Each structure stands twice: as C-alpha cells, then as structure tokens.
Amino acid sequence: MEHAEFNKGLLKFLDASPTPWHAVASMKSRLDAAGFQELNERDDWALESGSGYYVIRNGSSIVAFRTGKNDVSCSGIRMVGAHTDSPCLKVKPNPELRRQGFYQLGVEVYGGVLLNPWFDRDLSLAGRVTYLDDQGEVRDTLVDFRKAVAFIPSLAIHLDREANSNRTVNAQTDLPPVMMQVPEDDTTSFHDLLRQQMSDESGVKARKVLGYELSFYDANGASFVGLRDEFIASARLDNLLSCFIGLQALLSTSGDEAALLVCNDHEEVGSVSAEGAQGPFLTAVLDRWCGAGKARAIAGSMMISADNAHGIHPNYMDKHDENHGPLLNQGPVIKINHNQRYATNSRSAAVYRHISDELGLPHQSFVVRSDMGCGSTIGPLTAGNLGVTTLDIGVPQFGMHSIREMIGAEDSLTLFRVLTEFMQRKKIF
Structure with missing residues (x-):
C-alpha cells in the first residue's frame, strides 16, 4: 500500500x-x-x-x-x-542524586507533559552538549545513548492502595529516573558520563563539558499498530x-x-x-x-x-x-x-x-x-x-x-x- x-x-x-x-x-x-x-x-x-x-x-x-x-x-x-x-523530561544543570546506592538524575518538566505514562518505561537520553575541545574552542555536538539507560519505577500498589483512584505525580520527588547502582564512595559526575558517551559515539574528545540540553525519551521505537497495521504509535x-x-x-x-x-x-x-x-x-x-x-x-x-x-x-x-x-x-x-x-x-x-x-x-x-x-x-x-x-x-x-x-x-x-x-x-x- x-x-x-x-x-x-x-x-x-x-x-x-x-x-x-x-x-x-x-x-x-x-x-x-x-x-x-x-x-x-x-x-x-x-x-x-x-x-x-x-x-x-x-x-x-x-x-x-x-x-x-x-x-x-x-x-x-x-x-x-x-x-x-x-513535551518531555529535561535533565537539570546539577542533576546528580545518590540515594540508597542508586544513581539518579533530577529532571525538569518541559511543556504540558502527561506524566503518568512516563513511569515503568525503558528510557534513553539524547540532546546537545556544549564543550571545550583540545584547542580551547567552544563547540557543540549531539549525543544519543540509543539504548535504555534509565527507568522511573512506580511505587507498588501495596504501598499506595489509592494509586488507581487518586494518584498524583510530584514532579520534583517522583520523577528522577534510576540510571545505575553505585558504591557509597562513588564520585562519578554526570559530566564524566557525557564525555565518555561523546567519545564512544562520535570520537569527540572534550576537555570540559560546559553545558547541555538533554531530554529523556522512550527507548522503544516507532511502530505500526493494529491487526491490520492501520495505526502508528510513537x-x-x-x-x-x-x-x-x-x-x-x-x-x-x-x-x-x-x-x-x-x-x-x-x-x-x-x-x-x-x-x-x-x-x-x-x-x-x-x-x-x-x-x-x-x-x-x-x-x-x-x-x-x-x-x-x-x-x-x-x-x-x-x-x-x-x-x-x-x-x-x-x-x-x-x-x-x-x-x-x-x-x-x-x-x-x-x-x-x-x-x-x-x-x-x-x-x-x-x-x-x-x-x-x-x-x-x-x-x-x-x-x-x-x-x-x-x-x-x-x-x-x-x-x-x-x-x-x-x-x-x-x-x-x-x-x-x-x-x-x-x-x-x-x-x-
């Protein structure tokens, strides 16, 4: 067709x-x-x-x-x-959160996001990074992790019996995605993670990350949906x-x-x-x-x-x-x-x-x-x-x-x- x-x-x-x-x-x-x-x-x-x-x-x-x-x-x-x-969830400038051994990132809600569907999804991360190169020049590059790197887990219904009838989302406390587990003495910065991603993805060697505009997104790709493929979901x-x-x-x-x-x-x-x-x-x-x-x-x-x-x-x-x-x-x-x-x-x-x-x-x-x-x-x-x-x-x-x-x-x-x-x-x- x-x-x-x-x-x-x-x-x-x-x-x-x-x-x-x-x-x-x-x-x-x-x-x-x-x-x-x-x-x-x-x-x-x-x-x-x-x-x-x-x-x-x-x-x-x-x-x-x-x-x-x-x-x-x-x-x-x-x-x-x-x-x-x-509409999406954007990473804050100083995003690192370390709680109970989990490494999370603080996020800011961009636009009129329907928040509940963001829970329990495979999330990836992409956007623009501004950095200082080896020659001392300020440059931009794009990054896209292209795989599931984060997850926002729902609170189990056993701990929130009214979740199906009266659930609200606190954008400050409920939305930071879980990205990995780290030891108590871990000092890895988000900038370190970005520099590694830039190097792995496009060979960019950044002396220093100066800023970024990054968004979480659904790691599942666009697809045809329906018994007769009459819809597209994305x-x-x-x-x-x-x-x-x-x-x-x-x-x-x-x-x-x-x-x-x-x-x-x-x-x-x-x-x-x-x-x-x-x-x-x-x-x-x-x-x-x-x-x-x-x-x-x-x-x-x-x-x-x-x-x-x-x-x-x-x-x-x-x-x-x-x-x-x-x-x-x-x-x-x-x-x-x-x-x-x-x-x-x-x-x-x-x-x-x-x-x-x-x-x-x-x-x-x-x-x-x-x-x-x-x-x-x-x-x-x-x-x-x-x-x-x-x-x-x-x-x-x-x-x-x-x-x-x-x-x-x-x-x-x-x-x-x-x-x-x-x-x-x-x-x-």
Whole structure:
C-alpha cells in the first residue's frame, strides 16, 4: 500500500529524531541530499531563482524554501509551519542524586507533559552538549545513548492502595529516573558520563563539558499498530509528524513556485525565543529573501500551520462537540476557534478544502466544546507577526503529550498529498 511505504520513511525519521536538534539534523541531511544550499545568517546572501535553500538557528529550528521562478512579490509564498519540540523530561544543570546506592538524575518538566505514562518505561537520553575541545574552542555536538539507560519505577500498589483512584505525580520527588547502582564512595559526575558517551559515539574528545540540553525519551521505537497495521504509535508524533510531512512535500514540489517550510522550536512552552514562532527567525529570513517586496509577497501568501489534532477517543466521546469529533484515518482536521486560538478563517479553510476535494481526499473539522478551553499552535503567532492568511490543520491523534502517541496510518499520506499540491500551486487565491 502506498501509505505504508510513505510511513516507513516517517518511522525512520521519528526514531532518528529524539530531540529538536536531532530532528533538524535529520532534516538537514535530507535537504542536502536534495541539493538545497545551507545559508549562514552571518553571511551575505545571493539567492538565485529556482533554487532551494535552508537556514538553521540554534540547531533546533529550520526554515527551508524554494525561491521559485517568478518574482516573489507578485507570486506570494506557499508556507507550511510546524514545530520540532515535544513535551518531555529535561535533565537539570546539577542533576546528580545518590540515594540508597542508586544513581539518579533530577529532571525538569518541559511543556504540558502527561506524566503518568512516563513511569515503568525503558528510557534513553539524547540532546546537545556544549564543550571545550583540545584547542580551547567552544563547540557543540549531539549525543544519543540509543539504548535504555534509565527507568522511573512506580511505587507498588501495596504501598499506595489509592494509586488507581487518586494518584498524583510530584514532579520534583517522583520523577528522577534510576540510571545505575553505585558504591557509597562513588564520585562519578554526570559530566564524566557525557564525555565518555561523546567519545564512544562520535570520537569527540572534550576537555570540559560546559553545558547541555538533554531530554529523556522512550527507548522503544516507532511502530505500526493494529491487526491490520492501520495505526502508528510513537513518541513525538506531536509534532515531528508535521515536520516530516512538510519536508517531504517541499522536496516533492516542482520548484516553479515560491514555497517555504518553517519548523520552530519551543512551541510547547509558548514560542517566545530567538528561534520560536513568536521570535524574529522567520521574519528575518523573509526580509532577506523578499527585500522591499516583502509586504506585497505576504499579501499574496498563505501559511498552513500543521499541528496534530485531538481525535475523538472511543472511551471519552463526551470530551468532544457532538458534531466535531475527528476520526483517525478519515483525513486531516481543519481546526477552528473564533477566539483566535487557531488562525483559520473561512478563506484559508476554503483553500484547503478546495485542493483536498480536487484530489478526492478526505478532510474533517474540529471545534472544541464550548465549555472547555482550547489549545493553540504557531498559527496565530505567525499570522500575527507576518500578517499572513493562515490555516490551522493537523492529523488526528490519540494520547497527545503522552510519552507515546497514536495516529491513523492513512492520514499522514493524505496531508502530504494536499500540502504538496498547495506548495506548487500556481495561484493560491
């Protein structure tokens, strides 16, 4: 089946991308292979018509674009946006804990984590390390232990008889993972462990570890699930799924029209950062690409913010509006909120519906229950910063913000097909 072949690439991407830095590195590798040129923000740019480029900021956010063959101020830009980060547990700066002979690490909760599923899982560790090399230069490298190195054990039900009815998680005291057993006189520092991992993994010889941004993650890889393999289960589907689909769409376009993919870090914590959607990254790239014609280009452009949606859970159907419960494998979901938690309007929704209908592909709509709060995406932030017409859409999923999430296997290919057509469409409006 065609979607099965497409999803095999998705599963490889998910497994290779345990952190935003790894996700961007994976995307960089695919862009390089497709002939895109990397741009450095410190350099002068000499962009050529009909060419592909990308810019990376902080190693965790990326903007990739095709310049197209026409004047961008007249043609506009077909934009797709996603985010590289996911809720997780991050290692604290001074993390070592030694208790009862166990070596543990203190962790900080990043984003709106669903904490209970993190217990009793095989956990690995990955991220970016900043270090001093033998020449006295400050450098960065990526690390990924790629095996189960930690575990957060639950307290036995015999010692907590109300665990199934009244369990709460204290993020400070309940979450430090167990990594190994050590003797009482052990003085091994976490920096020592990192230096050893850097040497073993990539041959990096660090004189000193100066800092790191490391996250625990589920050591079990992405997989097909279901009697007929109709689902995909993985960590970080929110929102590496959209990063992968957006990238594959950009790589599959003809290149005739101006098209752009932005994948921002820090969406899960509000997007306020140098590389977040509420920061200046995308605007800076567009300023240098479009120049004096930027305002005209934006007026003729459209952004599709792709971020997963809440599929209707068969065990909790009352959590959805009765007319807006998206089903897995029934198409991507147009997300609507008139209080501007989503940026969709009737015009941007119409563009997506029209393309999807032309291709004979399904689509759905989601509106949160009127008595519940609504989440948000990079869509409203990007729309507000740029003044660009924006649509919020996403593949429906279960278990959002859990350590492991689930989507329908057919929906990823459906969104890819529509985004590919959108990104190479001669006329947007």
